[in-house]
Amino acid sequence: MKKLVSLLLVAAMVLSMVACGGKEVKKITSIDDLEGAKIGVQLGTTGDIYASDQYGADNVEQYNKGAEAVQALKQNKIDAVIIDNEPAKAFVAENEGLKILETPYEEEQYAHAFQKGSKLVAEFNQAIKELKEDGTFDAIVAYYIEGKGEAYKSPEGIEYKDKLVMATNAEFPPYEYYENETIIGIDVDLARAIGDKLGYEIEISDMAFDSIIGAVQAGKADFAAAGLTITDDRKEKVDFADSYYTGVQVVIVNE
Amino acid sequence: MSVNGEVLIHVEDLYKTYGTLNALDGVTEDIRKGEVVVVVGPSGSGKSTFLRSLNLLEIPTKGKIYFEDVDITDPKIDIDLHRRKMGMVFQHFNLFPHKTILENITLAPIKLLKKSKEEANARAMQLLEMVGLAEKADAYPSQLSGGQKQRIAIVRSLAMEPDVMLFDEPTSALDPEMVGEVLEIMKQLAKDGMTMVVVTHEMGFAKEVGTRVLFFDEGKVKEQNAPKEFFENPQDERLKEFLSKVL
Amino acid sequence: MQAFIQEFLDDFQRNFIVDNRWKYIVDGLETTLLVTFLALILGVVLGFVVAIIRATYDKTKKLKVLNWICNIYITVIRGTPVVVQLLIIMYVVFASVNIEKVVVAVLAFGLNSGAYVAEIVRSGIMSVDEGQFEAGRSLGFNYVQTMVHIIMPQAFKNILPALGNEFIVLLKETSVAGYVALRDLTKGGDIIRSRTYSYMPLIATALIYLALVMGFSKLLGLLERRLRNNER
Numbered sequence: 001m002k003k004l005v006s007l008l009l010v011a012a013m014v015l016s017m018v019a020c021g022g023k024e025v026k027k028i029t030s031i032d033d034l035e036g037a038k039i040g041v042q043l044g045t046t047g048d049i050y051a052s053d054q055y056g057a058d059n060v061e062q063y064n065k066g067a068e069a070v071q072a073l074k075q076n077k078i079d080a081v082i083i084d085n086e087p088a089k090a091f092v093a094e095n096e097g098l099k100i101l102e103t104p105y106e107e108e109q110y111a112h113a114f115q116k117g118s119k120l121v122a123e124f125n126q127a128i129k130e131l132k133e134d135g136t137f138d139a140i141v142a143y144y145i146e147g148k149g150e151a152y153k154s155p156e157g158i159e160y161k162d163k164l165v166m167a168t169n170a171e172f173p174p175y176e177y178y179e180n181e182t183i184i185g186i187d188v189d190l191a192r193a194i195g196d197k198l199g200y201e202i203e204i205s206d207m208a209f210d211s212i213i214g215a216v217q218a219g220k221a222d223f224a225a226a227g228l229t230i231t232d233d234r235k236e237k238v239d240f241a242d243s244y245y246t247g248v249q250v251v252i253v254n255e
Numbered sequence: 256m257s258v259n260g261e262v263l264i265h266v267e268d269l270y271k272t273y274g275t276l277n278a279l280d281g282v283t284e285d286i287r288k289g290e291v292v293v294v295v296g297p298s299g300s301g302k303s304t305f306l307r308s309l310n311l312l313e314i315p316t317k318g319k320i321y322f323e324d325v326d327i328t329d330p331k332i333d334i335d336l337h338r339r340k341m342g343m344v345f346q347h348f349n350l351f352p353h354k355t356i357l358e359n360i361t362l363a364p365i366k367l368l369k370k371s372k373e374e375a376n377a378r379a380m381q382l383l384e385m386v387g388l389a390e391k392a393d394a395y396p397s398q399l400s401g402g403q404k405q406r407i408a409i410v411r412s413l414a415m416e417p418d419v420m421l422f423d424e425p426t427s428a429l430d431p432e433m434v435g436e437v438l439e440i441m442k443q444l445a446k447d448g449m450t451m452v453v454v455t456h457e458m459g460f461a462k463e464v465g466t467r468v469l470f471f472d473e474g475k476v477k478e479q480n481a482p483k484e485f486f487e488n489p490q491d492e493r494l495k496e497f498l499s500k501v502l
Numbered sequence: 503m504q505a506f507i508q509e510f511l512d513d514f515q516r517n518f519i520v521d522n523r524w525k526y527i528v529d530g531l532e533t534t535l536l537v538t539f540l541a542l543i544l545g546v547v548l549g550f551v552v553a554i555i556r557a558t559y560d561k562t563k564k565l566k567v568l569n570w571i572c573n574i575y576i577t578v579i580r581g582t583p584v585v586v587q588l589l590i591i592m593y594v595v596f597a598s599v600n601i602e603k604v605v606v607a608v609l610a611f612g613l614n615s616g617a618y619v620a621e622i623v624r625s626g627i628m629s630v631d632e633g634q635f636e637a638g639r640s641l642g643f644n645y646v647q648t649m650v651h652i653i654m655p656q657a658f659k660n661i662l663p664a665l666g667n668e669f670i671v672l673l674k675e676t677s678v679a680g681y682v683a684l685r686d687l688t689k690g691g692d693i694i695r696s697r698t699y700s701y702m703p704l705i706a707t708a709l710i711y712l713a714l715v716m717g718f719s720k721l722l723g724l725l726e727r728r729l730r731n732n733e734r
Contacts, residue, residue, distance in 0.1 A: 040683070043680075043689075043692060043693065043696050044692075044695075044696030044697075048696065049696075049697065057526075057693075061683040062680075062683055062685075062689070062692075062693060062696075063683045064680065064681055064683075068593075068681075068683075069683075071593055072593075072683070075593065075596075075597050075598065075600075076600055077600055077601075209696075210692055210695060210696040213699040214695070214699060214701070217699065233697060233698065233699070234699065236699075237699040237700075238699075
């Protein structure tokens with residue numbers, strides 16, 4: 001019995017030594033250094049898709065959540081994280097020792113996604129246009145990104161004619177995230193503002209990011225608002241409304 | 256059948272307590288070479304505990320047991336070495352169901368006595384011939400009747416060439432028509448000079464084969480004698496009562 | 503009908519052929535099998551050791567401290583979800599260590615499985631009649647020899663179905679390995695899905711698991727029958 005136990009201990013030690021000897025940390029100072037580095041992304045995000053194409057799938061690690069990729073970066077398990085600019089700012093603000101590379105990795109257009117042929121597309125386009133013109137949209141962005149002003153409030157006494165289910169992944173601050181057990185963020189407030197204009201009550205359905213398109217396609221959600229970038233692949237599956245925001249993919253690295 | 260042989264097992268002031276119950280309450284006894292000691296008594300009298308203490312399947316609470324002049328109750332000695340020389344037969348046979356009859360018999364000689372497989376097999380077949388079960392060598396225990404199983408169990412113990420055989424109610428779990436075949440083997444053993452300690456309810460066996468009979472009651476040896484005297488002229492009141500019930 | 507078939511073929515093409523996407527599935531399957539196999543070995547070794555310690559304590563009251571440690575191990579492992587254990591091993595235990603994710607997964611699933619195997623084996627040991635133990639000891643076998651030659655072979659046969667079931671559970675449980683960004687079979691399917699937004703990789707993944715489990719059950723049935731034949 002003792003022999004067996006000591007054998008196990010030895011095996012565990014050898015295993016951990018082999019494991020530790022793995023690879024050294026790569027220092028990233030510019031986009032060019034990303035070649036051959038281990039890059040963390042959130043599965044199915046545009047950061048994932050672009051990085052996998054550019055640097056090879058073997059160099060990209062797909063986490064279920066952006067926060068987990070950032071945690072892995074902090075523990076030097078990976079060398080960099082490619083993610084949207086706004087959540088990146090939130091992560092860097094929360095975690096010491098991280099910084100965002102000055103050069104953005106990629107620019108992209110965020111838009112709402114709908115089931116193919118949905119008549120909601122035109123309605124949304126009109127509403128977004130009006131909200132941009134009357135300053136509501138800017139106020140929402142200013143509140144969530146710069147911390148100025150107030151969150152969006154629905155006007156009193158609205159009669160809703162119907163309810164719309166919004167698919168999102170509430171792990172993407174400041175677009176959608178949990179605060180005090182409710183989901184808030186730019187996408188949420190914008191969706192409510194659109195809903196108020198069109199007479200729809202918005203119900204949020206939080207799910208894994210890579211399930212969102214499927215949910216819209218299958219009609220389990222009426223639309224998706226999740227910092228969702230317009231891509232050709234996605235266009236084959238869903239219809240997009242006009243882009244409401246230009247997102248920037250940035251690179252987070254250890255200082 | 257020498258009754259005056261040297262002492263093989265010396266039991267000295269043995270106690271076994273379960274909580275407040277005294278299963279053995281101060282037993283001192285000698286078992287001599289060549290003796291067939293039959294142990295009888297009502298159930299719960301401590302007779303089985305006594306037998307199972309002899310090879311330390313039960314650890315005595317107090318007292319000493321010397322086997323071939325070695326104190327086997329001393330925790331420092333290797334009891335496994337001494338148990339090899341003390342064969343034991345159980346009420347429920349306890350054959351190994353996952354092994355054939357031959358493997359049941361040869362397992363211990365091969366693993367413990369380091370006998371070669373051929374040697375162990377040859378001896379096992381010899382013993383199987385003796386009990387008339389040679390044709391069952393490759394069968395599994397589940398294919399045997401109770402009487403056959405018990406005969407195999409006896410052979411399994413004998414294969415270790417023990418100096419003493421301990422029998423713990425060897426016929427109690429058998430159908431009546433199978434009791435005879437097992438007792439027959441035991442008689443044969445006794446005739447060949449094997450030292451035996453037998454806990455049993457078979458008074459016929461005690462009379463015919465026993466050299467000495469012990470009456471256990473309340474954890475003590477209340478009376479002992481040669482079989483003839485024991486059965487024809489009991490002294491202890493409890494023994495008289497016991498005999499009136501079983502005879 | 504023809505349109506449906508055409509659509510199916512197009513979908514298939516997009517999900518598995520384009521960009522060599524089938525490789526995600528094949529590589530993932532490899533990882534899943536590797537993790538399952540190594541975790542299985544770790545779990546069985548650990549499980550048997552823990553079970554023997556616990557059974558020894560139950561029978562002889564020896565190894566009190568080891569038994570106590572084993573109890574804590576079993577309680578903690580069985581009282582927490584495997585995903586949480588996986589994440590803890592990745593982000594807490596190996597927080598400052600840059601460790602291969604396969605090792606993390608093997609440790610997590612092996613440790614997890616070990617606790618269940620331990621209880622299965624212990625119940626197997628306890629299910630063997632006490633008389634078997636006494637018969638072994640009375641012949642002169644020591645405790646370990648009795649365990650090895652007499653108790654374990656019988657216990658093993660009794661627990662084989664439960665053990666096989668545990669292996670099947672283990673194989674399926676490794677599907678949460680994706681939580682630490684390990685590319686197992688499920689994650690492989692998810693990656694394709696995140697590119698094609700199609701249901702097809704999910705179905706493919708499910709079918710592969712199903713085939714593995716069915717094949718394994720079949721093997722197990724054969725083994726069980728052979729062991730049983732040995733006795734009759």
